[in-house]
Structure formats: C-alpha cells, structure tokens
Amino acid sequence: MLTWELPPRIIGGIATHVYNLSISLVKLGVGVHVVTCDFPNTPSYEVVEGVEVHRFDSYSIPTPDFAAWVQLMNLNMQRAAAQIIKSEGGGSLIIHAHDWLSAKAGIGLKHLNRLLLVSTIHATEYGRRGGVFSDYNRMIHEIEVWLGSESKRVICCSRFMAEQANKVLGVPYEKIRVIPNGIDPSIFTNLKGVEEVRSRFAESGERLVLFVGRLVVEKGVLVLLEAIPKVLQKVDAKFVIAGDGYLRGEVVKRVAESGLGGKVHVTGYLDTDTLRRLFLAADVCVIPSLYEPFGIVALEAMAAGCPVVASDTGGLSEIIEHEKTGVKVYPNNPGSLAWGILRVLESKDLVELLKKNMREKVEREYKWSTIAQATKAVYEEALN
Amino acid sequence: MAWYVRELARRLRKRGVEVYVLTYTPSEERVDADDGVIVKRVKPPISVTTNIVVWSLLFTTRLQIVAADLIYNLGSVDLVDAHEWITVDAALALKDRFEIPFVYTVHSLEKHRSADSAAPLNIAIESVEELGCREADCIVVNSEWMKSEVVSKVYGVAGKIRVVEPYTERWLDGVLEAYRSVLGR
Numbered sequence: 308m309l310t311w312e313l314p315p316r317i318i319g320g321i322a323t324h325v326y327n328l329s330i331s332l333v334k335l336g337v338g339v340h341v342v343t344c345d346f347p348n349t350p351s352y353e354v355v356e357g358v359e360v361h362r363f364d365s366y367s368i369p370t371p372d373f374a375a376w377v378q379l380m381n382l383n384m385q386r387a388a389a390q391i392i393k394s395e396g397g398g399s400l401i402i403h404a405h406d407w408l409s410a411k412a413g414i415g416l417k418h419l420n421r422l423l424l425v426s427t428i429h430a431t432e433y434g435r436r437g438g439v440f441s442d443y444n445r446m447i448h449e450i451e452v453w454l455g456s457e458s459k460r461v462i463c464c465s466r467f468m469a470e471q472a473n474k475v476l477g478v479p480y481e482k483i484r485v486i487p488n489g490i491d492p493s494i495f496t497n498l499k500g501v502e503e504v505r506s507r508f509a510e511s512g513e514r515l516v517l518f519v520g521r522l523v524v525e526k527g528v529l530v531l532l533e534a535i536p537k538v539l540q541k542v543d544a545k546f547v548i549a550g551d552g553y554l555r556g557e558v559v560k561r562v563a564e565s566g567l568g569g570k571v572h573v574t575g576y577l578d579t580d581t582l583r584r585l586f587l588a589a590d591v592c593v594i595p596s597l598y599e600p601f602g603i604v605a606l607e608a609m610a611a612g613c614p615v616v617a618s619d620t621g622g623l624s625e626i627i628e629h630e631k632t633g634v635k636v637y638p639n640n641p642g643s644l645a646w647g648i649l650r651v652l653e654s655k656d657l658v659e660l661l662k663k664n665m666r667e668k669v670e671r672e673y674k675w676s677t678i679a680q681a682t683k684a685v686y687e688e689a690l691n
Numbered sequence: 692m693a694w695y696v697r698e699l700a701r702r703l704r705k706r707g708v709e710v711y712v713l714t715y716t717p718s719e720e721r722v723d724a725d726d727g728v729i730v731k732r733v734k735p736p737i738s739v740t741t742n743i744v745v746w747s748l749l750f751t752t753r754l755q756i757v758a759a760d761l762i763y764n765l766g767s768v769d770l771v772d773a774h775e776w777i778t779v780d781a782a783l784a785l786k787d788r789f790e791i792p793f794v795y796t797v798h799s800l801e802k803h804r805s806a807d808s809a810a811p812l813n814i815a816i817e818s819v820e821e822l823g824c825r826e827a828d829c830i831v832v833n834s835e836w837m838k839s840e841v842v843s844k845v846y847g848v849a850g851k852i853r854v855v856e857p858y859t860e861r862w863l864d865g866v867l868e869a870y871r872s873v874l875g876r
Binding site: 381418 | 748749
C-alpha cells in the first residue's frame with residue numbers, strides 16, 4: 308500500500324482511509340505493508356494492529372514546488388517499497404497506490420517487479436479545480452490519466468467518481484470498481500465530556516450547527532456564510548466552522564464584516580477528540596460542498612447520530628437519501644442551504660427518523676470490515 | 692552529452708561490447724540501430740510539466756520501465772551507465788531491482804550550470820546529483836578538475852571516482868576499466 312499520508316501524519320482523507328482499510332484487510336488474512344512518508348517522533352518501522360508500516364525519508368530538501376517534491380518523495384517511496392518486495396520474495400503481491408501522489412512509485416514498481424497495480428483514485432485534479440486550466444493542473448491531470456491506464460483495477464469511492472474516472476481520465480468502466488469509504492461507528496461510543504465541549508461553543512438554549520472541512524472554495528464554506536443570517540432570522544444558534552485552508556483569512560474577515568462574530572466560531576484545525584465530541588453535541592452537520600468525490604464528513608456525522616444537511620452533489624448524493632438519511636439541498640445555493648438547516652432544526656420527528664435510518668445505513672454499508680472485504684475481492688479478481 | 696554518448700557507444704560496440712542506449716524522444720517511441728548500437732527512444736508519460744525536476748523524474752520512470760523490459764528480455768545486463776543527474780532515478784531503480792552495478796558519468800554539476808543560484812530548483816537538482824554520487828558504484832568524470840569539484844561537493848566518494856578524458860586514445864580503455872572495476876573482472 309503506497310500512501311503519502313498515514314496517521315499521525317494527516318493531511319487529507321487518505322491517511323484515515325489507508326489506516327482503517329489496512330487494519331481491516333489484515334483481519335481478513337491479507338498481509339499488508341504500508342509505505343509512507345516519515346513524520347516527527349514516529350519510528351521508521353512499526354507493526355500497527357498487524358499492519359507493517361514502513362516510513363521513508365520523504366525528501367526534506369527544498370524543492371521548487373509541491374509537484375516536484377511529490378516526484379522526489381516518490382523516488383524514495385519506490386526505493387523503500389523495492390526492499391520490501393525483495394524481502395517478500397514473490398508470491399501474490401499487489402501494489403496498491405493511492406492517488407496521483409504515489410503514481411510514479413506504483414507504476415515503476417509494477418513494471419520492474421512485474422506485479423499487478425491497483426489504484427484508488429480518491430479525487431481528480433479536474434474535479435478539484437472545476438476543470439484543467441493551467442499547465443500545473445494539466446501535469447497532475449496527465450499523471451492521473453497515466454495511473455488509471457497503468458492500473459489493472461481502479462477503485463473509486465462513489466459512482467460519481469467512477470464516472471469522472473471514465474469520462475475525465477479515460478479509465479474503461481470494466482476496470483473500475485466502486486467501493487465507498489468506511490467508518491468505525493464505535494469511535495463515537497462511550498465518549499465523555501460531550502456537554503463540556505458543547506458548552507464551549509453554544510449557550511444552553513442555542514442550537515449548534517457544525518461545519519467540518521478544509522476551508523477551500525470547493526467545500527462551500529462561503530456559501531454557508533451567506534446562509535447563516537437566513538438561519539438566524541428564525542432560530543437562535545451558534546455555528547462552528549472547524550478546519551483550515553487558504554480561505555481561513557477570508558472566512559474570518561467576512562464573519563467580522565457581517566457582524567456574525569458572536570454567532571460563528573472559526574476554530575481552525577481541531578484535535579480528533581474534540582471533533583468527535585462536537586459531532587455528538589451538534590444538532591446538525593452541514594456539508595455545503597460544490598465538489599465532493601465521496602463526503603467522509605457525512606459518514607462521520609451519520610455514525611455519530613448527527614443529522615446531515617448536504618449539497619446534492621458528487622458522492623454526497625449517493626450517501627444521503629433525502630429526508631431518510633439526511634437532507635439534500637441545492638449546491639451553491641445559500642437559500643436552499645438555510646432551508647435545509649432549518650428543516651432539521653425545526654422538526655423533531657424528522658430528526659428522530661434520520662437518526663434511526665442513518666445508523667442502520669452506516670452499519671449496513673460503511674463498516675470497514677465490509678469495505679475491506681470488497682477490496683480483497685478486487686485484489687483476488689486482479690490476480691485471477 | 693548527446694555526441695559523447697553516441698561516440699562512446701559506437702566505440703564500445705566496435706570493441707565487442709553489446710550496448711543499448713535509452714534516450715528521450717518527444718514523439719512516438721521507437722527503436723533505431725546506430726552502427727550496431729541499439730537505441731531505444733523513450734517518450735515521457737506526460738506532455739506538460741512546470742519544471743525540469745518533475746519532467747526528469749516522470750521521464751525516468753518511463754525510462755526504467757523500458758530498461759526493465761529490456762533486461763527481462765535479455766535475461767540480464769552487466770551494468771548501467773547513467774549520464775548526468777537526469778537519469779539517476781532510473782539507474783537507482785534498476786540497481787535496487789536487478790542488483791546491477793551503477794556507473795554514474797558526471798559531465799557537469801548544477802553549481803557550474805547555474806552558478807550562484809541557490810533557488811529550490813537548483814538545490815533539488817544538486818540533491819539528486821549527490822544521491823547519484825553516493826549510490827553509484829563508480830563515478831566517471833572527464834578531468835581532474837571535475838573530480839575535485841565532485842569531491843568537494845560530496846564527502847567520501849573520492850575513492851570511486853575515475854578520471855577518463857574523452858575523445859583521446861585512452862578514452863575507451865579508461866571507460867572499460869571503470870566498467871571492469873564494478874564488475875570485478
């Protein structure tokens with residue numbers, strides 16, 4: 308398994324995905340080596356719940372840009388993985404690369420060792436940017452195309468992403484398998500201090516609305532800011548905007564300019580313990596994304612029993628069944644988003660129905676054991 | 692470097708050495724024969740890049756793939772002679788996989804090409820040069836001056852540097868001696 312991030316190094320969603328998938332695969336009898344970047348105060352080799360984790364020097368020497376660093380990092384990733392392949396001495400080995408960030412190493416290892424390559428494409432450059440506009444975008448896009456063409460099987464986390472992989476990257480549907488992201492619902496059980504966390508952000512009598520995500524355009528945080536005054540006209544609530552990103556300064560500025568300072572907390576990155584308690588404490592979790600290949604935040608909220616109001620887009624459209632497991636709203640539409648939030652805050656019956664249905668859906672479709680079983684089947688299919 | 696490699700490959704071939712040259716092409720990949728030397732022209736996997744470091748590392752991935760196919764077809768090769776930092780990545784991958792000795796021919800250094808520049812691009816290229824020097828089984832340079840430049844840049848590699856002046860009577864013998872030094876014969 309090749310990944311540029313693995314806990315405690317967490318940059319995006321790939322870290323948690325690879326961590327849980329690897330552990331669950333081991334429980335199914337699949338031997339897993341994860342090759343990943345080094346991180347302060349972590350060992351270069353350790354066994355985590357049966358998963359062999361190998362951390363390599365991720366190339367700290369200054370590089371011109373992120374893309375150059377990625378390729379230099381891949382040079383070392385490939386070298387580290389080559390040693391593991393050598394020590395394994397053959398057998399039914401599969402290289403599983405995650406995103407364009409490990410494409411170079413994965414493709415090199417495939418050919419030099421005559422192994423099978425399976426890739427998971429978590430998102431596309433086309434989708435992240437809304438198109439391919441610059442040489443930089445095109446470069447990453449072409450690496451994604453290359454990874455897709457070299458992979459025996461391409462795993463996508465949603466039907467939306469499968470369609471993108473086909474239409475945008477040219478991956479034939481025959482090679483694509485849709486396996487959603489997973490969640491471990493037990494991470495939300497028996498947590499203490501939920502009320503204490505809630506009281507940090509909201510007064511008693513105030514409703515609590517939670518946004519969790521990177522503060523970038525595609526996550527729709529600016530749409531949320533426009534929706535907030537419409538919600539506050541009808542309900543007394545506090546809003547927590549958790550996460551970081553290049554829009555953070557803009558978000559803070561707009562909150563101040565619109566006089567919402569007393570109602571909106573822009574917290575930046577929150578630690579996992581606090582975040583999990585916030586999912587339990589919040590009355591509603593909003594996901595106003597403009598582009599969302601999957602929507603892991605929706606799963607986390609659902610597993611915690613927090614009703615979700617989400618844009619009807621991408622993977623979110625597949626996770627949420629309107630007024631059964633969440634409330635869908637029009638993307639990039641503050642009025643629709645405000646309507647959705649109020650729909651949840653003002654209807655106890657709907658909330659009870661959503662809580663019951665979404666817990667059942669998580670248990671049925673998104674447990675890591677289910678995801679790992681489907682992934683193992685893809686490996687077996689590729690080998691056969 | 693193009694003229695150097697072509698002439699060296701031809702002379703090696705005349706001396707009975709089987710030589711395959713893997714190099715760049717911007718168009719479709721093809722195989723040429725040049726005075727008995729097999730030349731495989733390799734196209735980078737992507738058409739657009741924003742800097743030479745990204746370009747080189749993606750090009751060398753394709754280079755290592757073509758080289759690996761060649762090695763699988765031939766059964767084995769004796770060594771890899773990588774010219775300049777731009778091919779170091781491919782040589783390392785082949786060395787790691789097939790345990791083939793790696794000769795690194797250094798024609799120039801980044802500090803000469805981009806004097807007084809310490810931009811991240813230059814530092815990144817220098818780091819690849821250093822990696823190549825450390826991992827190579829033998830380093831070939833074309834002058835005593837270049838040897839001293841390499842030694843001043845990378846500590847502890849002086850013992851594996853061979854000075855071979857090109858286009859002289861001793862050129863081919865010097866290169867073959869470098870090759871034999873890593874082959875042990």
